[in-house]
Amino acid sequence: MNAPVNNNGPIPRHRVLAKVEAANAEQYSDVLTPDALLFLADLERRFGPQRRILLDNRRLQQERFDDGEMPTQPAETLHIRNSVWEVAPCPPALQDRRVEITGPVSRKMMINALNSGAKMFMADFEDASSPTFTNMMDGQVNMRDYARGSLALETEKKSYTLNDNIATMLVRPRGWHLEERHITVDGKPMSASLCDFGLHIFHNGKILADKEEGPFYYLPKIESYQEARLWNDVFNFAQAVLDIPNGTIKSTVLIETLPAAFQMEEILYVLRNHITGLNCGRWDYIFSYIKTLRNHKAFILPDRAQVGMDRAFLSAYATRLVEICHKRRAHAMGGMAAQIPVKNDEEANQAAFDKVRKDKSREATIGHDGTWVAHPDLVPVAMDVFNDIMPSKHQIHKKRQTPRVSDEAMIAPHSGTITEAGVRTNIEVGIRYIAAWLMGRGAVPIHNLMEDAATAEISRAQIWQWLAHGASVEMEGGYRETLTRRLYDRLFDEEVKALKSELGDAYTENRFDDAAKIFTETATAQILPEFLTIPAYDLLKG
Structure with a gap:
């Protein structure tokens, strides 16, 4: 394999590779190749310092929130919000996203999710996976096999293979705040984000690009447009090094932090060549709301079961996300239906499915272009709702009258007990x-x-x-x-x-x-x- 190159020519072979410190590293030799480790080291050296600065900025911002400052739209980016622009056109593989299923990167669950009938599958290295070294590297093996058409599993009871028609794959790397302790660069653990992304795109990016099936990503836990811009810099570098046409990488950003909800247009703008939409990451968003406003008694929330998407700050955030995404010709993705089938209790099972139908009907009605489910049995439930309310591939161009969502509404707490x-x-x-x-x-x-x-x-x-x-x-x-x-x-x-x-x-x-x-x-x-x-x-x- 030729040495990776950048805009200044080949990367010298004498550069120190990322170092792997795990007892079972040898079994992942097809993933942890010298060239891949060289690529990881270069990612970390180029972008790791800025990542650490941005994490420090998060802590400084939190101190201001603790002292009484409230989240608001940045004054310095008013020109972005007031100017005319759109994100780059969406590739055919991502135009119909009406139901997406999510899950960990384990082999069996990946195959079942890809075969579920959903339009998209988000393979999750982050919140749905425990980040053991084995889990993370098995996930990379599975990604490699998927890109090469060899993802299958044989067990004593059953053979698992991919159907002829499967979901489109999107990959969620771990967030900027996490590190991968088993892979070090210059003696320090490297960014888990850069590790997950780097191994995936190095081994699979060109193959997926040639098939027009990727590489596509979900970006988690972003708190500012500066953090999104760092991802854009990473994308530009990776495409140049790996000879992938610029703009091929497409991402969807999870708006799952309160600060990011006030910078949605800015996030779309800095990623405009590499983004197709935003997603309402509702559970992490509730957590971020509590964390961001932690010092202020006026924002206490009731029991989790009473914190629904149909009112208060969650309703405002979903409405603003749809409005902003469609203004900029991007997909507005709905949130997770966490319900799963209830075995041996038909009444409880029906009640769970009815709750999903009601939630997905709300999402489709306010303008979302797709939604998430966590279990294959819920794919047809959500699909029926979106097919009925949104018969086209999306509703980005549909004209609708929506009241302006104020910053005050974006932080209005739920009432309850x-x-x-x-x-x-x-x-x-x-x-x-x-x-x-x-x-x-x-x-x-x-x-x-x-x-x-x-x-x-x-x-x-x-x-x-x-x-x-x-x-x-x-x-x-x-x-x-x-x-x-x-x-x-x-x-x-x-x-x-x-x-x-x-x-x-x-x-x-x-x-x-x-x-x-x-x-x-x-x-x-x-x-x-x-x-x-x-x-x-x-x-x-x-």
């Missing part, structure tokens, strides 16, 4: 999810919902918010009590005791003790930790 059951559910679900994550599973069915890392983040962030502001809790005995650390400890101890009783030896074997410790430390810290997955990563094995 905080209940003992809500506190207990947050504790139990948070611990269950973290334990599964520590055992290597990122997408976890809990109480008939498919949960990912955002679930645990909401759960512990709500506990933190309620404790920090002394929220009044409706107790099961019909009285109210302030959520103090003493009350939290009692409810936490009771939920842990219930889990131990239910699970027996499996409680210890499946790392529930570690999960409970991580949950309570991140839910009761004096200052709300940015992400629980960062301290949890230190305990992750494999």
Whole structure:
């Protein structure tokens, strides 16, 4: 293979490669090739310093929010919002996105998702995957086989192969805040974002481009247009080095942080040659809302079950996203339906599916061009709704009258109640999810919902918010009590005791003790930790 090149000629072979420090690295020799590691090292050296600056900027911005500044549209980019421009034309493979299914990058789940009948499949290295080295590298192997038409799986019970007609693949790398400790450059862990993206595009970008099937990406956890611009710089560099025509890479940005929701036009603008749309990442958005406004009692949210997309800040954000995307001729993608089929209970199963239909009808009616589901059985449910309301491939060009969404509406909190059951559910679900994550599973069915890392983040962030502001809790005995650390400890101890009783030896074997410790430390810290997955990563094995 020829040495990678950049605009200044070949990259010298004497450059130090990224170093892999994992016991099982040899089994991934087809992915971790010398040329690929050279490419990763160059990505990290070129773009890693700016990534770290942007992460520092996040912390400085959070300090301003803590001191009373509210999110707003940037004054310095008014000219972008007031000028006439559109994103680059959407390639044929991405024009019809009415139902997308998401899931981890494990082989069986990828095949099932690609065969599900959905228009798109988002293969997720981030929130739906636990970032063990094995999971991440197995995912890259699977991506490599998919691009070469050899993705299949043989088990004792069944053979899994791809159908003739499959979903279009989009890949979500990990966010800017995460690192890949098993791959270092100049002695430091490299960016997990650059690792996931770099390995994928190095091995598959040219192949997918030649077939007009990619490379396509979902970009998570962005908090500013500057962070989006860094991705655009990475895209430009990768295409030049790998001899892929500029503009071939197409991305969709998840608007799943409150600061990013005030910079949607700017994000589209800086990525305009490499973007086709924005997505309402609703669960992470709730978490970001709590985290961003953490110091302000006026923005306390009720139980998670009462925080719906049909009102308050979530409704405003979805409406503004549709308006902005269509103004700039981009796709406006709806959020996740986390429901999964309820086995052996037809009434509960029907109720779950009816809830999905109602949610997807709301999305299609306000103008979304597609939506997300987490389970193959929900693909036809969502598809029927969008086919009925949106018979065309999208509704970008459909004229509609929408009231202007104010900045005040974008932060308006939900009204509702905080209940003992809500506190207990947050504790139990948070611990269950973290334990599964520590055992290597990122997408976890809990109480008939498919949960990912955002679930645990909401759960512990709500506990933190309620404790920090002394929220009044409706107790099961019909009285109210302030959520103090003493009350939290009692409810936490009771939920842990219930889990131990239910699970027996499996409680210890499946790392529930570690999960409970991580949950309570991140839910009761004096200052709300940015992400629980960062301290949890230190305990992750494999």
